Amino acid sequence: MYYLPQPPFFIAIIGVFIAITSGTAFQNLLEQKLKQSYQDSKQSTSFKIDSLQDPAIAVTFWGICLGVWVFLGGGLLVLGFGFIPASGVALLLTLFTGGLVWGQINDVLRQLKEGGSKALELE
DSSP: OOOOSSOOHHHHHHHHHHHHHHHHHHHHHHHHHHHHHHHTTTSTTOOOOSSSOOHHHHHHHHHHHHHHHHHHHHHHHHTTOOHHHHHHHHHHHHHHHHHHHHHHHHHHHHHHHHHGGGGGOOO
């Protein structure tokens, strides 16, 4: 059996890079959409983000998930797991966590649409 001379740290670094760049794009896109919706507040249907069905938002979010998947898979490879088990476990964790986060973001945006920014205050 062939062993790698060094652990594949580069795969984990690539995953972090993908996740950070996609996360920055996701943040900027959401901020831009929210600013547009609050600038057009004179219209009754001014809130532009009804849900996260905009393809640009979905692509950047799933880019974050791709980066997390590559990072987790690379981390498990560093620990000595095989490629297929590492990728499988990382994929399951990423899809589960990504689905939960996607649902939470949808709930927050729904609250923003219904009650404005005051709906998110905890006090």
